[in-house]
Amino acid sequence: MTTHAKLSPSKAPRWRRCPGSVHEEAKYPEDRSGASAIDGTHSHTLLEKCIKELMSPFAFIGQTLKDDDGEFVVDQDRAERVEFAVNFVMQRRIEIDLASHVISEKRVDPAPLLGVDGLDGTIDIRIVGKDTIEVWDYKDGMSPVEPDSYQLEQYGFGAIADIPTSNREQYKTITLGVIQPKMRAKGMSGIAMVTISMDEFMSRAQKLVADAKATQDPNAPVVPGDEQCKYCRAKGGCSALTNAALEASGIAFANLDVATQAANQNANDLSDDKIREILEAAPLIRQMLEGVEAEALRRFEAGQPIAGLKLVRGRGSRAWTFPDDEMAEKLKKMGLPKDAVWETKLISPAKAEKVTWMKRDGTKKQLTDKQLKLMATDYIKKSDGKLTVVSSSDERPAVELNAASMFGAVETLPSWLS
Numbered sequence: 472m473t474t475h476a477k478l479s480p481s482k483a484p485r486w487r488r489c490p491g492s493v494h495e496e497a498k499y500p501e502d503r504s505g506a507s508a509i510d511g512t513h514s515h516t517l518l519e520k521c522i523k524e525l526m527s528p529f530a531f532i533g534q535t536l537k538d539d540d541g542e543f544v545v546d547q548d549r550a551e552r553v554e555f556a557v558n559f560v561m562q563r564r565i566e567i568d569l570a571s572h573v574i575s576e577k578r579v580d581p582a583p584l585l586g587v588d589g590l591d592g593t594i595d596i597r598i599v600g601k602d603t604i605e606v607w608d609y610k611d612g613m614s615p616v617e618p619d620s621y622q623l624e625q626y627g628f629g630a631i632a633d634i635p636t637s638n639r640e641q642y643k644t645i646t647l648g649v650i651q652p653k654m655r656a657k658g659m660s661g662i663a664m665v666t667i668s669m670d671e672f673m674s675r676a677q678k679l680v681a682d683a684k685a686t687q688d689p690n691a692p693v694v695p696g697d698e699q700c701k702y703c704r705a706k707g708g709c710s711a712l713t714n715a716a717l718e719a720s721g722i723a724f725a726n727l728d729v730a731t732q733a734a735n736q737n738a739n740d741l742s743d744d745k746i747r748e749i750l751e752a753a754p755l756i757r758q759m760l761e762g763v764e765a766e767a768l769r770r771f772e773a774g775q776p777i778a779g780l781k782l783v784r785g786r787g788s789r790a791w792t793f794p795d796d797e798m799a800e801k802l803k804k805m806g807l808p809k810d811a812v813w814e815t816k817l818i819s820p821a822k823a824e825k826v827t828w829m830k831r832d833g834t835k836k837q838l839t840d841k842q843l844k845l846m847a848t849d850y851i852k853k854s855d856g857k858l859t860v861v862s863s864s865d866e867r868p869a870v871e872l873n874a875a876s877m878f879g880a881v882e883t884l885p886s887w888l889s
Contacts, residue, residue, distance in 0.1 A: 478683055480592035480629075483621035484698055490685040491693035495705035509540040511611040515576070515595060517545060517553045518609055522560065522575040522596070528553040532835065547827055547837055552652035555661060556609055559650060560596055563607075568600035579629030585676055587683045594626050596650075599634075603666075605646040606630050613657070616649045619665045623647040624675060645672050697754045706762030751862055820851045 477493065478486055486493050504512070516538040521528050528550040535544050564571050573596065580591035596607035606626045610616050627645050634642070648664035655661045685691055693711040700706050771782045791798040802812050818826070823846065827837045838846070858870065 476591045477589040478686065480590070480622045480625035483625050485703055486686050487621050487679075487682040488696055488699040489694040489703075490682065490688070490691035492699065492703055492705060493686040494689065494691060495693060495709065496703060499704040504540055507612065512538055512540045513543040514549055514553055514611045515609060517549060518556055518595070519576040521553060521557050522573060528557065547835060548825060552611065555652040555655075556650045559662060560598070560607065563605070564598055567598060567603060567605065571598055571600035573598050577633070579626070579633045581625065581628040581632045584628055584632035585680050587680055590625060590629070590683060592626060592629060594630060597630055602642055603644045603646065604630050604634075604642050605648065607648045607650055610649055610651045611653065612651070613653050615654060615659070616651060616663065618647045618649045618663045619667075620647075623649070625679065627672060628676065628679065643669055645669055695755065697758070700755070700758045700762075706758055709762065750860055820846070
């Protein structure tokens, strides 16, 4: 597991919005890295190796690499994602200045510049030219990330602090950018960036310092919100989140009679405003419930039972005791016909896009870009997604169901209809 600073850039979206979260999270043990986080760490490891050794990620396919989250074998899919990042960084370096240099996985600390400790973090890619600094963050996820964010901003101050004081005046601009290879599957470029004048960027330092110092107050306020609560370890025991979620939905918290109040509200009798209030509060309510359930489980597992609750097991699943081939023989001996023992079905489009196979000469193969394009245009049909009600601020286009609004009123009928 990677060690993070107390006020790490990756947690800036949380502690800058909720200064009290730092003290609250300290009460809980560090979370173990999830599968997505581990996968992302492996991609960062391969990216760092390729940039430092000036090698293509395809040269590492089939090799076993190791990082803080364990060993992994480099496959075609990971190599392609990292190759996209490597190619972009090298091209970017040329566009900026042939004399510019690229630094990968560099630990930086804004303290010498801002005078506040605990803000250090590791920049994925830094490119330094004659008069500009670029900070790039590699993301392996499918949710778009804005480049002008608290996290990238903090990395930016770290990058500036890492430059000798006597040389800082030569830099006129700073670029914050995100490289997200998987976004190409959504028809996006996979690159998001913003360039800011150095004077404007430095004007943000005061706010960052104030936000950092606010977390040092033992009575720092807890400020719930969708963005800051999402990955907070303390959300399961956060009364501020609970109250905010229920208040936003219009459900009072008096007498702890939440369930009854919610059940007594007939959806057919709710006003439009009340429906909007409840649905807009849904993300906070879900986070509250997920956090409370996780906290209850943690207490039971730690030997701290909660009166009125108990720990049970779900239905679980069943599987054969023996390997498939051996089990098939046993079933056939019991009288089951072969075509009943084995069943096959066509793989899904998503699996077909990722499948790899070995040729007789030992080389690894997968569908080419041309074949993938053919498959996408001629072999795959996409159904409409399920209709879902969301906030009007959601980036997706609205679905028009009322056909009447598509036609204007006809003031005069044509003569042949009169």
